[in-house]
Amino acid sequence: MSPLAQSLTLPCGAVINNRLGKSAMTEGLADAHDRPTEQHNTLYRTWSLGGTGVHITGNVMIDRRYLERAGNVVLENDSAIDKFKAWAAAGTEGGNHLWMQISHPGRQCPSLVNAEPLSPSDVHLKMLGSFSKPRALTQLEIEDIIQRYANTAALAKEAGFTGVQVHCAHGYLISQFLSPKTNRRQDQWGGSLENRARFARHVVRAVRAAVGPEFPVAVKLNSADFQKGGFSLDDCVQVAGWLAEDGIDLLEISGGTYEQLSLMGVEATEVRESTRRREAYFLEYAQAIKANAKVPLMITGGFRSREVMEQAVASGEIDMVGLARPLCTMPAVSAKLIEQSIDSVDDFETSLKIGDGFWGNNSPLALIKSMNSVGQVSFYYQQIIRLSKNEKVDTSLKVAPLFFKHLYNDTCLNLRRKKAQNKRLISKD
Numbered sequence: 001m002s003p004l005a006q007s008l009t010l011p012c013g014a015v016i017n018n019r020l021g022k023s024a025m026t027e028g029l030a031d032a033h034d035r036p037t038e039q040h041n042t043l044y045r046t047w048s049l050g051g052t053g054v055h056i057t058g059n060v061m062i063d064r065r066y067l068e069r070a071g072n073v074v075l076e077n078d079s080a081i082d083k084f085k086a087w088a089a090a091g092t093e094g095g096n097h098l099w100m101q102i103s104h105p106g107r108q109c110p111s112l113v114n115a116e117p118l119s120p121s122d123v124h125l126k127m128l129g130s131f132s133k134p135r136a137l138t139q140l141e142i143e144d145i146i147q148r149y150a151n152t153a154a155l156a157k158e159a160g161f162t163g164v165q166v167h168c169a170h171g172y173l174i175s176q177f178l179s180p181k182t183n184r185r186q187d188q189w190g191g192s193l194e195n196r197a198r199f200a201r202h203v204v205r206a207v208r209a210a211v212g213p214e215f216p217v218a219v220k221l222n223s224a225d226f227q228k229g230g231f232s233l234d235d236c237v238q239v240a241g242w243l244a245e246d247g248i249d250l251l252e253i254s255g256g257t258y259e260q261l262s263l264m265g266v267e268a269t270e271v272r273e274s275t276r277r278r279e280a281y282f283l284e285y286a287q288a289i290k291a292n293a294k295v296p297l298m299i300t301g302g303f304r305s306r307e308v309m310e311q312a313v314a315s316g317e318i319d320m321v322g323l324a325r326p327l328c329t330m331p332a333v334s335a336k337l338i339e340q341s342i343d344s345v346d347d348f349e350t351s352l353k354i355g356d357g358f359w360g361n362n363s364p365l366a367l368i369k370s371m372n373s374v375g376q377v378s379f380y381y382q383q384i385i386r387l388s389k390n391e392k393v394d395t396s397l398k399v400a401p402l403f404f405k406h407l408y409n410d411t412c413l414n415l416r417r418k419k420a421q422n423k424r425l426i427s428k429d
Helices: 038-048 079-091 137-160 173-178 200-211 234-245 275-277 283-292 306-314 333-339 366-390 399-428
Strands: 020-022 052-057 098-104 164-170 217-222 250-254 295-299 320-323
Touching: 020 333, 038 052, 038 079, 038 366, 079 137, 137 164, 137 200, 164 173, 164 200, 173 200, 200 217, 200 234, 217 234, 217 295, 234 250, 234 283, 250 283, 250 320, 283 295, 306 320, 366 399
Parallel strands: 020 052, 020 320, 052 098, 098 164, 164 217, 217 250, 250 295, 295 320
Antiparallel strands: none
């Protein structure tokens, strides 16, 4: 029997029926009022029946004013709780866990969504002119956001989701607090690592208090930002230990930010060649993290061969293998891995680029690098859309057209949302 077939008991007592987890991916399927749709139900029902032990949703935002992108689901009150219940029911039909990833984008809120984003400090994210300069959060706003995380977690539990994951990675708000590059505060929320981690710890404690001791609470954390002067591996090891003390049940390790796209599979110069040969970008950090944070560990990023996955679990390096993109093109990939009927999963990243050299992922021209990374993301996003409509995947899509299609789709989502907002304002008047 494959090591991937073993069950995993979490500290809270919940049991995951195997060692494969679906990591979060943005869906962009919400309606104009930021609510779940039938497309969410179709998509997650398909994934649920594919054999993965735990599925983590894409960003569910805790505040309607600030989104990662238009098309995000927002859960800040119970006005649409029936839609969330339908999503949770569809996404657990296969007997798996379905955890809601709860998040705030901070400065990574596109200007089309909100031209006045918030962040620990007023450090501007300058990428293709897509983001406005943020305003530094006040003490009262920080306290309000902590409570919003707790509120959304409690609502997720009420709706039937079987756990929550607090997003502390990839340059979103909690990650911004953790990084000295984006957190230049001189108060209790900035400066030392202990102070920079205070926000994450307060959020996790508030979430735990809101959902009780027997409900899974996970965290997604960067192993590093892969930026000079940013959040480092040593920082990660210490913060992971603190979060374990605060009562988390599973720690998922990833890495990178919008500015350093390790999270999207784009090479970071700091990632060692040996790690790339072993596939999993962040696996080499597992031992140090597990030594300090004695909670189950899931590593996400790059796993493509069954042998490497099985070795990582059997050796005790990690407790769960995180998969994301392979589920877009192979929704039942986990069942096939557990049955040992396949030796590897889809790996389209090697061919998803405009070209080689100047036209590749490491082009000296920032625009070309962005076109490749966004085009790659769009490739998988389009598969998600197709699955949500109960259509077959289409792996013939090309990167350059996908870049422009993604910009067009996001613009349409923004315009649709703005139109709905204007209608609500008119009706109130």
